[in-house]
Each structure stands twice: as structure tokens, then as C-alpha cells.
Amino acid sequence: MAKERENEVEIMAIWEYDSLEDFKMIEDKVREDHAHIARVRNWYEKMGGSENLKNIFYKSEQDFFESTVL
Template identity: 50%
Template sequence: MKDNNDGTTDVFAIWEYDSYEDYEEIETKVRSDKMHVRRIHDWYEKHGGKEYVLREYIIEMKNEELLCTVK
């Protein structure tokens, strides 16, 4: 996390996968896990609903692939 000293904080996370296909497979499994989906839904509801959280607390979200530049 990085405090921007303007009332906002950058939060970021990086995951490493062996391949993009592995990422897609894992992401599909996570999104199809009913217990996981329920926990996420309940968390959003506890905090005012998904739309409220995204509107009031999230300025920008990115899901980007990072590529190695070392050869």
C-alpha cells in the first residue's frame, strides 16, 4: 500500500503464474466456487453493496499482465 497524502491510498497485489493459461484456469475455478462467491457477495452487502463500494471507495481498478523484460 502507498499513501498518496491526498486522502487516497494505492493498494496493489501481484500474483505469478507459470502461464496465462494457468491464470485463466485458476481464475475460472475461483469464480465458480460457490462458497467463495457467497463470501464476496456477503462482504459487499455488509459494506453497502458492490455498486456503493466501487462508487465510493474505488477510483481505479486494473488487471494487467506483467511481462518480464530480462532476457
């Protein structure tokens, strides 16, 4: 889902996990994956470095939702 406003585009992505604990476990594994870390570093370098990207992606948020369905 994207919304454009005054030359800004908001991008939202939603993932579902069975629990917050599952999310944390998966996130930890991703952050410990050396191949993933190398891909991220290469992407940052290709895009001009983190300082350049701060001008493009000036805001990043992470929210957690809980089901209200029983």
C-alpha cells in the same frame, strides 16, 4: 505497496503464475466456486453494497507482465 496522495491511497498487489493460461484456469475455478461467490456477496452486503463501494474503490486495474529474462 501503498501510496497516499490527497486523501487517496493506491494499493498494488502482484501475483506470479507460470503462464497466462495457468492464471486463466485458476481464475475460472475461483469464479465458479459457490462458496467464494457467497463470501464475496456477503462482503459486498456488509460494506453497503456495490453502489457504496464504487464511491470508495473507484478504479480497479488488472495488468499482465511478461518476463524479459531468458
